[in-house]
Amino acid sequence: MTTPPAPLRIGVIGFDHWYAAIPFARRVAADPAVRLHGLVDRDPRRAAHVAALTGCDRTSTDPGYVLEDPEVDAVACFTSVDQSPGLCVAAARAGKHIVSVKPLAMTLDAADRVVEEVERAGVVFVPSESRHTSPLARRLSGLVRSGRLGELRSGTFAMDSGVPLSWPGSTEGPGWWTDPDRTAGGAWIDHAVYQLDRINALFGSPVAEVTGTTANIAHPGLPVEDYGHAVLTLESGAVVTVEDTWIAPPGTSSTRAHLVGSNGAVFHSTATSTFGFAEAGGEWSFSKLPEDTFDTLDVLLAAVHDGVPPGSGVRTARQTLATCLDFYAAARG
Structure with missing residues (x-):
């Protein structure tokens, strides 16, 4: 009988990106394959809030609390983007696996430092914009791999929401989300990173040219x-x-996508909770939309315990950032 691996001990640094950080911490706390070993945030009230949700009483305002702890195997960094590269570099140098906020940096120079240190250390790096194993991701990739769509010719990806909150229920405005010194952009990059990662996975072709507009x-x-x-x-x-x-x-946030290939097309929308598929010569058929759940913890565990490489790694995250920066440059003219 095979002995199961010891629980992976994870420290979470930063709750700026609370939309991803709080669900991640709660998932870690509930999964017997991992152990929530520490919570860090510069605001002790936020760390205390998450501690109450997860039952983890090990909290601090100092990132060194988990970065320098030899019992921590992996670090999940959900600070604002400007702080993340330095923390990821420190984690890699400490030999800790990494889940990173999206995007991984504000500049390519900072991203390159992360790539260098992650590859030098040989640690696992999972970008939080990556979703390769969610039910929706598997459904889409399955259709592409099966050939039922044929050659992919075009795609449309869109996300509409309100301005993010700085904290759940906050009335103090968006905070760092709209601070140009702490993030590489606004509404577009906020969700485009997810879509660019998916485009890379589905189309399997590098970006040759970017144009566009911001407003x-x-x-x-x-x-x-x-x-x-x-x-x-x-x-x-x-x-x-x-x-x-x-x-x-x-309250009217929605996400939708439409892929058109030489043999078929796919459409899905969170507004209608539908997933549509049509093949050449046939009518559209619709089914319930599969969930597009965050899978970063599953991917991390598969990589560390089973040697399954993440669908997207540190170089994928670097390329996603490069495309985002190219878009902003093109939009500025």
Whole structure:
């Protein structure tokens, strides 16, 4: 009988990106294959809030609390983007596996430092924008691999939401999400990173050219855009559009995508909870939309315990950032 591996001990640093950080911490606390070994945030009230949700009483305001702890095997970094590269570098040098906030850095120079240290240390790096094993991701990739879509010719990806909150239930505004000194952009990059990672996985072709536009439509006073629309021409010849906004009315967030191939097409929407598929010569058939759940913990465990490489790693995250920065440069003209 095979002895199960010892639980992977994980420390979480930062709850700025609380949308991802709090669910991740709660998932770690509930999974017997891992152990939530420490919670760190510069605001002790936020760490205490998550401690109450997870039952983890090991908290600190100092990242060294987990980075320097030899009992911590992996670090999940969910700080604002400007702080993340330094923490990821420190984690790699300490030999700890990494789950990183998205995007992994604000500049390519900072991203390259992370790539160098992660590869030098040989640790696992899981970018939080990556979802390869969710039910929706598996459904889409299965259709592509089966050939039922044929050659992918175009794609449309879109996400509309309101401006993010700085903390659950907060009335203090978006905080770091709209601070140009702490993030590489606004509404577009906020969700485009997820879509670019998926485009890379499904189309399997590098981006050859990026054009597009940004605007402030609903929130003219924001120092970052609340609207972005990119047109990506891939080396395969396929053309993909990525539109992400913070202009939606409160409570009406929605995500949708449409892939068109030479043999078939796929459409899905969270607004209608539908997944549609049509093959050449046939009518559209619709089914319930599969969940697109965060899978970073599953991917981390598979990589550390079973040697299964993450679908996206540190170099994928670096390329996603490069495409985002190319888009912003093109939008500025």
